[in-house]
Amino acid sequence: MQLNLSTWCEVKDYLKTQKDIIIPIGSMEQHGPMGFIGTDSICPEIVASGISKTQNVLIAPTIPVGMSQHHLAFPGSLTLRPTTMIAVIKDIILSLTGHGFTHLFFLNGHGGNVASIKTAFSEIYAEHSLSNKPSSVHLDLYNWYDGKRVEEIENKYFKDVNGSHATPSEISLSFYAHPDAVKKAELSPRVAPTNQFRDCFDFQNNFPDGRIGSDSSLASIAVGKELFEAAVQDALEIYKQFINNKP
Amino acid sequence: MQLNLSTWCEVKDYLKTQKDIIIPIGSMEQHGPMGFIGTDSICPEIVASGISKTQNVLIAPTIPVGMSQHHLAFPGSLTLRPTTMIAVIKDIILSLTGHGFTHLFFLNGHGGNVASIKTAFSEIYAEHSLSNKPSSVHLDLYNWYDGKRVEEIENKYFKDVNGSHATPSEISLSFYAHPDAVKKAELSPRVAPTNQFRDCFDFQNNFPDGRIGSDSSLASIAVGKELFEAAVQDALEIYKQFINNKP
């Protein structure tokens, strides 16, 4: 059930029996010469969509732009400042809790978002703790690629060259989601270097074509399909724990 | 050309010959018993997509959540505070101008966004004016429903009962975009009341089912198709003026 395509009456009905919602959150940032700029939004969006096919759960619209300051030297990358992102997440959480939602599951596609999302959660909780008003909201953050089934597939196909940005894993999944838009590119070197990074200029110095430690050329729609099924199972498992274990 | 599905290399190439981009911006808010919560995002998104088929222009991902505080009494509606929305728009504009984009066209689907978007533009310009640094960016805001071709169709099919929220016009367009999700509902009264509103509680008092002045039941995919073609022509005309007339 997509919030986007529901009416308020349908959401009202949904809330009579359940109070949980999945919020895909991604980014709009370069993913090397072959990867879509929207990779990190496309992936959690399709995984959420997969979940909603086996589980009756409401899916919020994907938050499309994340914390991607380090990618700004590559054309087309967009970022929110971390403090802007905190404000966005806070307003969305307040909107949802106002309707009675109690379990909000942020299904994330971008490692660079993690600290900002967690900080937004703490900002919300701090507001309650400082004003002596207990909160009824449960907030969880899960990266679609963090489950064991996904890891197995990554190890099977991309061992050692999955890297940490523009990975063949995430590119496969995004290709599976958008088969008509699949790209090809000569990668040189095949496997990108690894390193730390600071601002976008430092990032570009370290990673001239935008990839970190990955060989994106191994990406395929076929592996994307396997990853999709694995990621849906992984996320579903975590999601069920989330809505069951917490009162 | 969708930013979402492009690589940074493709955007780099694009920027060699043109510096303009269309940014659809909408909202996630109730649209009465028949309208999608995502109506105001779906409409500019599909219009932008239509434009990109006749004009080589880059389309940014749709900003899905807008300023919808007045709808929060209806389940599923989300809002950003105006000041959050200003921060979001500012960061996106700064990201794009950093890449060399000079003409940013916000294609809007929600009247309630207008003041906040204009204020965001002024905040950006004020930064330049107060720090004595001339800006090279041109910012424009256009509501997809403001053109004369759209107005003609609205007058033809929905005269006097198009209203101002959950209009059969916007619902038709969103149905055309998502024919599989079309809703039906009994509307009572057929034509919703009109009035002003303040916060979401006042809004709900005035408009018990969420519509303002409209008879949503007149919406149809067929009219949606006509509206789509008209809206693309209207927006394209304004867009061309925007990128041609300003140096």
Add this chain to the structure above:
Amino acid sequence: MQLNLSTWCEVKDYLKTQKDIIIPIGSMEQHGPMGFIGTDSICPEIVASGISKTQNVLIAPTIPVGMSQHHLAFPGSLTLRPTTMIAVIKDIILSLTGHGFTHLFFLNGHGGNVASIKTAFSEIYAEHSLSNKPSSVHLDLYNWYDGKRVEEIENKYFKDVNGSHATPSEISLSFYAHPDAVKKAELSPRVAPTNQFRDCFDFQNNFPDGRIGSDSSLASIAVGKELFEAAVQDALEIYKQFINNKP
């Protein structure tokens, strides 16, 4: 009744029978070679003063500096950033509603303020909507020059050359308010160009002497007097609707 010259005991008495107040709001910005920098504050201030002579209503002090970033290239212009202006309006509204005022009528003199004022209203309402606390405040915004009586006079005397900044209309009214300070200047061209504008540098490029589309030289104290009477009638009419129609 001027808040400025009242005691708190007088305001306490006033609040026993009515809860409405008029807040003039203007700007401090260039108005071409003949217009006062304070034109947009002077005009709503004198109109408010006129209203208070026929209607028992409390007039707040004029907010003298507005959103005028686009005028900063002209010496003497002052601006608040939009976000600062939102904070100012918010604090003043909170102060007044704390005393029990329920109907706040912002009588505006500057088109450039409109988006920021409306956004401030939404920010207030969003606070209520997001925290589930219905608001009792009614906020209205009216530009002194938007009524039909004023329009008639403008059409009679300044047709086609009233323009949109440093208009002979607003300059006439400000001259009527300050006859001792009336200015003369050679205008070249007599009728200023029209165009859009972005930051203050772009504004100055487009409008070298600061006027937009206007022939300020037609301004006179005599027409100012007519405008004053018309504007008071126009605003009074709207004001009465505002305090009567809303519960």
Add this chain to the structure above:
Amino acid sequence: MQLNLSTWCEVKDYLKTQKDIIIPIGSMEQHGPMGFIGTDSICPEIVASGISKTQNVLIAPTIPVGMSQHHLAFPGSLTLRPTTMIAVIKDIILSLTGHGFTHLFFLNGHGGNVASIKTAFSEIYAEHSLSNKPSSVHLDLYNWYDGKRVEEIENKYFKDVNGSHATPSEISLSFYAHPDAVKKAELSPRVAPTNQFRDCFDFQNNFPDGRIGSDSSLASIAVGKELFEAAVQDALEIYKQFINNKP
């Protein structure tokens, strides 16, 4: 020379020979049963006006609302939060320094503003110090009642009962400025109590009619006239030091 009633061309000429400006700053807050709510704005405004008659200096419009949170329990009092006030002062200073003004003299009428104004000055300077960009602006704050000539008159007429809020001194000066609006009231006790205060509820508990330590009933237009002349001389002396001693 009043900024309010000047054209940008006149300000441009002024800046050819001098770069200083006086900015009256006050408050809108109760001043006991006899004092105007606008007392603290009226006083620096008339003193600034007096200065401009003997010294060629530009006078900015009075900032009418200040930091008066402690007065909010008395109807009609308005406040800006301190952080809002800092933003306002910052924007006005940036506007003026952008035009080339180098010496900004804030002529203050309200003790409660002092910490916020000084903090705003530090915020501006901190911006320069933290970004390694030396500032050319000189900022000064002077309370109109702090000079020795004013003190002598206060001692002569109001010794021991001038108090610290709703003083016969400030009320005399405001009565001199607005003789038609002079109020009378029975004061009980004649001399108000003194104490410290915290928020507006605590203030009202301590000072039931709003005065602190003062016998406002001693106020008169005649003493107001003497105070006016003294305050102009005092402020002028400090002002000349300000613009002469600092390079």
Add this chain to the structure above:
Amino acid sequence: MQLNLSTWCEVKDYLKTQKDIIIPIGSMEQHGPMGFIGTDSICPEIVASGISKTQNVLIAPTIPVGMSQHHLAFPGSLTLRPTTMIAVIKDIILSLTGHGFTHLFFLNGHGGNVASIKTAFSEIYAEHSLSNKPSSVHLDLYNWYDGKRVEEIENKYFKDVNGSHATPSEISLSFYAHPDAVKKAELSPRVAPTNQFRDCFDFQNNFPDGRIGSDSSLASIAVGKELFEAAVQDALEIYKQFINNKP
């Protein structure tokens, strides 16, 4: 009793009988060629520690970095922006009042902090006054060097050359606190100049070695010991008034 070294159970017990706490607040800024960068934090910290030996009172950890923008041209100086400092003080006050503390005594070591601390207090009170929620907190600010006993010692040993920054008085006290770290330096001139200052560049121009009006070379551990005892007595006296006189 040091908060730092207490358990929550001990604080819980403390709160059964008293609700007061002392919060030392200082800065991290140059103090001339001989003075510690931490002088202004060390001094209130040791005075607070002295108080806690004669009076059962809880001492919060010292806030180590203050508003020192004017010192940034000297290596090692740190500053918070005033608005950051306001946020810090606000959060700490809210944390403490949440536990039931009612009397918070800020024992300050840095004159440059005063306006920001007072503004933070007003920001807290304004929040209460604007939201119609009376506050139970009592906030006080006391500079350790402002008492009469300290003044006597300063007059006895450093008359006329104590100055206002890097004073032999504060340096003596910090040397007494850290005898192993005592510094020596050639001072030229012995007595530093006095003047006003703006940003850190202006400060450095006026005060090349960082001192203002002081002869730091007179500092000694012996006088530091006398100052310590005097400052503890002075502060204790004020502190007792603070907790006794206010209900």
Add this chain to the structure above:
Amino acid sequence: MQLNLSTWCEVKDYLKTQKDIIIPIGSMEQHGPMGFIGTDSICPEIVASGISKTQNVLIAPTIPVGMSQHHLAFPGSLTLRPTTMIAVIKDIILSLTGHGFTHLFFLNGHGGNVASIKTAFSEIYAEHSLSNKPSSVHLDLYNWYDGKRVEEIENKYFKDVNGSHATPSEISLSFYAHPDAVKKAELSPRVAPTNQFRDCFDFQNNFPDGRIGSDSSLASIAVGKELFEAAVQDALEIYKQFINNKP
């Protein structure tokens, strides 16, 4: 070398040969019935102090209050909101980089600070990336307890009952730092429960005496001494990599 006890001249000399600094950062929050409220500040402070004895490096004053919203239900705990903490860290970083420091090593004692500190780093970098100004600063975050030597000791003495809050490990280290303040308490149950937590009310429900998964009673000064030596070695190793590997 402690910044606190240095003069600006000494820091100036230091900067001639090295540009690195260690910034201990902790929290002020309950650590169960036996642990100091200052545990998380005391630990990185003493580790930093240990490092400075074998390595010539400047140590900044410890940031004493961190992000501890979840502990506020326990008396004496203090918190900064995450956004306040971001502002504090940003100002300190800007102060240091203004002096020419290039390598800033945050030595952290509190897991709850991690997301906020990382977010602050990103906020700084985002400022650079969005304004097209490459940054020269290198920021690193290291938790004193994350090294392999510390882990070995924890496994040796506290295996399975070290837990994640009020661990015998951190309490041992803080006891070693403050042997005179060592506490004893009956713990029931000996080993605290484990769980997740949200705001401070939820935390207290889950962990009635404040501990998570730990048996604090195993803490001892003797193990604290071992941990101190291990932690210094661990941190030094990481620190040397930090200052050597990055240009």
